Structure formats: structure tokens, C-alpha cells
Amino acid sequence: MTMRKNITxxxxxxxxxxxxxxxxxxxxxxxxYERRPDMRKTVLDGGRSINLALSDRGFKALRGIGIExxxxxxxxxxxxxxxxxxxxxxxxxxxxxxxxxxYSVSRAGLNAALMDLSEPNPDITYHFNxxxxxxxxxxxxxxxxxxxxxxxxxxxxxxLFGADGAFSxxxxxxxxxxxxxxxxSYLEYGYKELTIPAAADGGWALEKNALHIWPRxxxxxxxxxxxxxxxTCTLFFPYEGELSFESIKTDDDLLQFFLQTFPDAVxxxxxxxxxxxxxxxxxxxxxxxFPWSYEDKALLIGDACHAVVPxxxxxxxxxxxxxxxxxxxxxxFDGDWENLFKAFERSRKPDADAxxxxxxxxxxxxxxxxxxPRFLLRKRIESRISAQYPDKWIPLYSMVTFTDxxxxxxxxxxxxxxxxxxxxxxxxxxxEDYDKPEVQKxxxxxxxxxxxLK
Ligand code: FAD
Numbered sequence: 026m027t028m029r030k031n032i033t034x035x036x037x038x039x040x041x042x043x044x045x046x047x048x049x050x051x052x053x054x055x056x057x058y059e060r061r062p063d064m065r066k067t068v069l070d071g072g073r074s075i076n077l078a079l080s081d082r083g084f085k086a087l088r089g090i091g092i093e094x095x096x097x098x099x100x101x102x103x104x105x106x107x108x109x110x111x112x113x114x115x116x117x118x119x120x121x122x123x124x125x126x127x128y129s130v131s132r133a134g135l136n137a138a139l140m141d142l143s144e145p146n147p148d149i150t151y152h153f154n155x156x157x158x159x160x161x162x163x164x165x166x167x168x169x170x171x172x173x174x175x176x177x178x179x180x181x182x183x184x185l186f187g188a189d190g191a192f193s194x195x196x197x198x199x200x201x202x203x204x205x206x207x208x209x210s211y212l213e214y215g216y217k218e219l220t221i222p223a224a225a226d227g228g229w230a231l232e233k234n235a236l237h238i239w240p241r242x243x244x245x246x247x248x249x250x251x252x253x254x255x256x257t258c259t260l261f262f263p264y265e266g267e268l269s270f271e272s273i274k275t276d277d278d279l280l281q282f283f284l285q286t287f288p289d290a291v292x293x294x295x296x297x298x299x300x301x302x303x304x305x306x307x308x309x310x311x312x313x314x315f316p317w318s319y320e321d322k323a324l325l326i327g328d329a330c331h332a333v334v335p336x337x338x339x340x341x342x343x344x345x346x347x348x349x350x351x352x353x354x355x356x357x358f359d360g361d362w363e364n365l366f367k368a369f370e371r372s373r374k375p376d377a378d379a380x381x382x383x384x385x386x387x388x389x390x391x392x393x394x395x396x397x398p399r400f401l402l403r404k405r406i407e408s409r410i411s412a413q414y415p416d417k418w419i420p421l422y423s424m425v426t427f428t429d430x431x432x433x434x435x436x437x438x439x440x441x442x443x444x445x446x447x448x449x450x451x452x453x454x455x456x457e458d459y460d461k462p463e464v465q466k467x468x469x470x471x472x473x474x475x476x477x478l479k
Contacts, residue, residue: 028360029053033167033182035157035195039132040327040344041188042139046090047352049148057149058169058180060156065137075218075257076249077135078103078127078236078338080426086345089352092142096135100128101250107235108395113289117235118395118404121423122412127236127338129249157189160198162319184362185323188344191312191332196325205314212309212334212388214261215270219246219300221293223254230293231256239287240396244268246287247391258290259335260301261309261392270306309334311381315374318366326351330370331377336388337425339432343380346429347373379432383425383439403450407442409459410449410468417472418442441478445471 030053034041037059045055061067079100087093104126105119120127143149154172161167167180187195200207224230229250231237237248237256243263248256263269273279276298283291291297312332317325327344351369358365394400404420411418421439424430448471452464 030362031183032056032186033058033180033184034186034188035167036187036189036193036327036329037136037140037151037153038188038190038327039136039139039341040348041186042136042143043086043090043345044186044188044326044348045143045149046139046146047348049143049146050090051352051355053148055149056152057143058152058155058157060170060172061153062172063140063151063153064133065140075132076129076251077132077341078249079130079135080127080338080342082339082346082349082429083342084128085429086349089349090142092138096130096138097128099134099138099252100130101252102126102128102234103236103249104234105236106395107232107237109237109239109287109289110396111241111286111288116401118401119408121420121427125423125427126234127426129236129251131251157194160185160195160323162198162202162323165322182322184321187323187325187329188327189329191310191328193325193329195323196314196329199314199316199319199323199325202319205316207312207314209310209312209332212385213263213265214388215264215306215308216335217260217262217270217301217306218304219258219260219294220296221248221256221258221290222295227254229254229256238391238395239290240392240394241286242393244286245392246290248290258294261388264306273301276302311385313378313381315370316367317370317374318363321363321366324366324369331381333377333381333384334388335384336391337380337384339380339384339425343377343432376432379436380425383421383432383436399450402453402456403446405456406449406453406459407446409456414472417476441475445475 032048032053032055034045034055034057037057041057045057049055084093087096105117108116140151156170156172157167158170159168165182167182169178169180171178185195187193189195199205221230231248233250239246245261246258248258250256265271268282273282279298279301283297310332311334314330317330326347328340331343333340350373354365354369407420411420419428421435421442424435424438425432449464449468452458452461452467458464
């Protein structure tokens, strides 16, 4: 077995907590530091989204520590998108084939479950209320604020994982090293969480097993179900402009905007104004950086090295996949941490970049296109293609969500398939057109070409 190490994880979010379990399982001693209090004992405000969509990549990593089934039991499967138009009419679009779903889970519930699993493990110790303020990478020396005593504490680390999220202080220390590549870009949109409470009978006021979308070009609202019958809605809205976070100032402004834009949601949102004016506006950032490691001393993981916008529902899934991949690589590098870190960052970086780009692309799709009848027809034709040629065609959304194909491969194949779809759609006015001999021939020719690219 690899030599037992004293490992420090900075950040007890979803990724840090899961990582601690994987590392302890390999016999390492893990200390995990978190700036916030223990979320199981305190009600935290202003969290980043109340619920999240968990999909195959995330489940695969949870399977590795034996909690996939337990999490599925407290998650709500969402089999497809339910689109709400301006008149309140609904259109449903399945996400994948029969049996393929994404799952709505409580962020706090999942995080707490991971902590509960770690707690009895003598090799894992949580240190709450400890905030990393400064890190000397060369000396492996961290300075933390103990929020219980108000005092500063020095910590000597042997091997440090930075799982401290999109605004990582571990990454901040790496940024000060020579020739470090870093970029962050914000969308001009922010988000705000709102609530649709449970119906009077305690059930769900909308279809429970779907992700609801109100796509309106410049604005978009989505809603994911919670176990208690409520939905958490997220309004994506421009920061500035004629209708924006800046322009909505009063209850009346808000109600007028909602009645015009999301009329069928208004009767379901009795606390709309209170939620809107008391909840914070979250920003939407993409972070790219490289390298992710410093010698054999530190490695970034999860949002700390690849924060993505939430429109593919993959940020946490990608972070969990990081852990799965790293765990596999640990077998090959047997204690050679520096080369392990290098191999890991080299192998993962193209996939992290790909999911970052895919997530921004999906924003445009969700906001603008899902309401377009041509787009919906195209989706139906694409399902026909993938049903007819299951070995040769997996829709992009399915590659990302229901497989573990590398994100970079999904992005590349998605582009190839997009070109083919554009050619095919020139001949299609209705679903029936798909069976026309000229469409079938065109498709066959294109699939032969596509196979050669693989
Ligand atoms: P975080 O969850 O940010 O955890 C970092 C932890 O480090 C936190 O506990 C923080 O308190 C702690 N920390 C930070 N700084 C310090 C410090 N200096 N010292 C000590 N501790 C520190 N992903 C999905 O897969 N599906 C979704 O549906 C989805 N929806 C989303 C919706 C929204 C609105 C947003 C914003 C994101 C969404 N994501 C989704 C992305 C997902 O939230 C992140 O990818 C995921 O939380 C990353 O986990 P992490 O542990 O790397 O970082």
C-alpha cells in the first residue's frame, strides 16, 4: 500500500467532503478545514442553490463509497424538461431514453450525508469555523482564522487539496507563482432563488418528475422539485437594462414583470415579493486556470480549478468525477504525488474546459431555443436517429449527462452531430419526413463519414 500521508483538505463542500472519504479509504489521515460552522448544527443562509441536479457522473463517484442507492432514495428523478410558455401552455421533452433521468437532490442534505459518513471514521477530522487566509506554498504553511476564538492559527501541511470552491484561496496562492494561467468571466446575468411552496394537500403544485423551464429569451426561470412538495425556482435575470435586477425596485414592478413574463407561476408563488427582495443575487462565473498543482505539495479540485455556470447541471458532477478519476490514477502512481498531480491535471484540463464551454452554450439553448418549435422538432428527429442507430449516435445532452465519455469528446462529437443535424433538418418539416428515402440516404452517408472521425 502507498505510504500513509497526512492530508489537509481546504473546504468541506460537496467535493472536499467526498474526497475525504476516498482518501481515508486508502489509509490516509485526513484533516478537513471549513470556514463555515458545521452545517448540520446551524442554519446557513445564502447558500449556493438549495437543490442540484445529480446525474450519472456524480452517481458513479458516490457508488465508489457505497452511497449511490441511499442518495437515490432521497432524490427526485426528473425525466425531462417541462416548458411553460407565456400563455401557461406546457410542452414536455424527455431528457433521454426511457429510464434516463437526472435527479434533484438537496445540496445541504447531500453535503450533510457525506459529513455523517466521515464522522465515525477515525482517520477523518473536520475543523469547522477555520478560514484559510493565506498560504505559503513553498513552505507549505497555511494561516487560518479561527472564527470561534477570533485568533489566527498556523498550519503546516504535508499534502494539501484545495476544494475551497470558485473563489479558492489555495488557487489564489498558486496565482502568485510564476507563469500561472488564470481567467474568470462573468455572465451579464445573475440569479435569484424563489420558492413555489407545497400545494394545500402537501403535494407538488407542478409536475413533480420534471425540471420546469420558463424560457423567455432574455430571461429564464427554472424550478426543481424538493422532497417536501415545494419547488426551488431560480430566476436568471440581467444585472442591468430595461428589465433587470437593477430596474425592478418595488413589489408592483416585480408583480407586473412576473404577470407578463411567467403568468402561470404567479398564483403558485405567494411569497414572491418577500423572497425576491430578501434573497441575494448570485453571480455566474466561469473560472479556468492552469496548472492545478504545486510540486508534490498541493492540488486543486472541483470548483477551485474549474467553476462553470450552472446551465448543464454539471459543476458538482464534474467535481465528483475529478475524485473518481484521481482515485483511479492513485493506483498507477503509487506514492509519486508530484507526477500524479501532473498527470491528473493534464488529463482533466481539456474536459474541464469543455464542460465550461458546454455550460455557456446550454444557457443559450435553454434561454432562447427550447421554446422554438423548430428546435423541438429537431430534438424529436434526433431521438429517432439515436433510436435507429444507438451505436452510432448519442445526443450531446445524453453524452454529457448519461455517460462517462470525456466532456471534451462529447463537445467534439456534439459539433460533428450538429453539422449533420443542420443538413438533415433542411429536408424536414414534420416528424414523418424522417422516413423519406432521401433523408435516410443522406443520414447514412453522413454517419459513414462520422464513423471515420472516431
Ligand atoms: P463549493 O461547493 O463551493 O464548496 C467549497 C467549500 O469551501 C465551501 O464549504 C466553502 O465554505 C469552503 N471555503 C471557501 N473558501 C474557504 C476558505 N478560505 N477557507 C476554508 N474554507 C473555505 N452543479 C451540478 O452538478 N448540478 C446542478 O444542478 C448545479 N446547479 C447549480 C446552481 C447554481 C445556482 C450554482 C451557483 C451552482 C450549481 N452547480 C450545480 C454547481 C455546484 O454548486 C458546484 O460545482 C459545487 O458546489 C462545487 O463543489 P465544491 O466542493 O468544489 O465547491
